[in-house]
Amino acid sequence: MLDVLVRLAGRGRRLRGGHDGQPSPSARRLTAIGAVLAAFAALVLAALPGAAGAAQAGTVSSDSSGDTVRFTAGILNEVDSFNPFLGIEAESFEMWSLMYDSLVTYTQDDMSPSPGLASSWDSSEDGLTWTFHLDDGVTWNDGEPLTSADVVYTFDRILNGTVEKATWGSYLRGVSDVSAPDDDTVVLTFTKPSAVMPLLPIPILPEHVWSDVSSSKIRSYANEPTDGQAVVGSGPFELVDGTAGGSTYTFEANPDYWQGAPHVDELVYRVYKSEDPAVQALIKGEVDYVSGISALQVDALSDEDGITAHNADSPGFDEISFNAGSVDLDTGDSLGDPNPAVLDPAFRYAIGLGIDRQQLVDKVYQGAGQVGSTIIPPAYTTFHWEPDADDLAYDPDEAGTLLDEAGYTMGDDGLRTLPDGSPIGTLRLYARSDSQTSVDTMTYFKEWLADLGIESTVKAVESSKLTDVILSGEFDAFQWGWYVEPDPDSMLSYMTCDQRGNWSDSWYCDAEYDKLYEQQRVTTDRDERAAIVQKMQQILFEDAPYLVTAYNTVGEAVRTDRFACFEPQPAETGVWLFGYGVANYLNMRPVSEASDCADDPAALQPTGSAASGASGASGAAGLGTGAWVGGGVVLVLLVAGGAVLLLRRRAGAEDRE
16 A cells, blocks of 8 residues: 555655555555656756765765765654554655565556566466465575465465554455465465456565564554564665654665665664755755755755755645544444534535635645646546546635535625534644645635635644544544555545545545445456546545645655665656665665666766756666756756766655655
């Protein structure tokens, strides 16, 4: 669920992650959780690494002297759990990917399914049997062999678990049996064909460790280093220090990683409460990378030597979410105290015409994004459904007319009433205090509601606190975001009835939507499935549990006078880190080794000035001769007769939190 509620905080988004980070409603893979492409943003070039820039790098020791090579990243949101069954934030998903491998992962170019632990796979003609062939010789970092038994254990735990199923169950929906004919083979048997296969980005866990974690302990199992021992995993890095909610997380390279040892010895993540100190830390050389910075900060970094920054296309969206019906899932009784107005789809839809999405993009996102519409971003062209332009236009007069028709008429005091004539009262709006985008969006929303005759208050709380508020049902609306995977299934699943109390954060439930969700799951014809997915988006748009506000971009910057060889995901316009998979953690290396990843060994990796809204080409190794095209000017940098090579970048965002 990499849509993980990234919640795009900075993204999701949650996940939330987000969206960007989550089996709680706030998960967004997307600050979760990593994901959908906005519009421009891109790679950038720069000058050259200089001795002075390298000397000021306080976080990277000389890679030629035998000292530790440390890559330090500044992030704007905390890890909420190192337990892959509990976390929902985008940052958590990023850390899991460093610690654990999956059977199938994503390509850098277009995020299509790519071999992970499984080097190949095949399916029966009827699509009911899938066989995965594992690489042999893979070991856990404690020396134990990783075999098909670990895969079977992980999948069985998800299929038969509760918390485990909430986060990862959608990938295994319809699986009736998981077996291991031998140590290198895993067979999945389905009751019906699965349109999601072969995508299985589920972290594979070591049975010899996790079998000691009972179902009753799973909710409290931190999965953090203890007694000086690293967390047992198979990934390229191992967690050696850090606790969820802490301010620093340290990883050491796995020298025996089956895909080859990383080119850096340590990864350190430092949490900053806002983007300004994170950017200053980058300029001072205290960190080597920052994510989730604004377009203004990207612009400001354009004059900084040794730094390359860009607005990367983010696979996510931001939204204003209503409480569409919080309910006690055990008793069926109402939960919390949502305002009766926000429970009404007609009210929510009308409000959507009273928000100025273009103003949000221009003012809140500083132009680094595009107007949002539905939960499947337009970059996923096969599955995206786009409403008519009139249905997205800012039209407060039409919004007022629709509110009148739905019974929310204006009283003598200039405030609208409920259909029964009683006052609507004051709507409670929540923003995330760790995201200026969230705070600014809800400030505008409060003003637009006032224009429609509706009173409201805005309260800003930390993302972790907002998750508790959502689960309690004590809210009327909030702002967050999501990172959306290339396959729409998991994002679609978050809006189903059975995800209420888990990944659903709007408490939305609709029988027709749920029926269509099950249909798209088993429809293997891509065009037929796309038609179903588009119909689902139309239902959501008209019922409006979410008002999708924007498809944002992710501002990020890296010290290119120290590190090189990043590849954007997706190609040319995507993110360097906080995406899907660990490719750039394996690609990155000190600039002195930049020629090792260049198509042309004589070419240099970019370093120097930042570029905002640029576009360029990248080679297969994340390098390529490049040109900056912007403002009608084409700039080609040549160095010593060789073209300066470009960089590029998952959904970490100031918001998919």
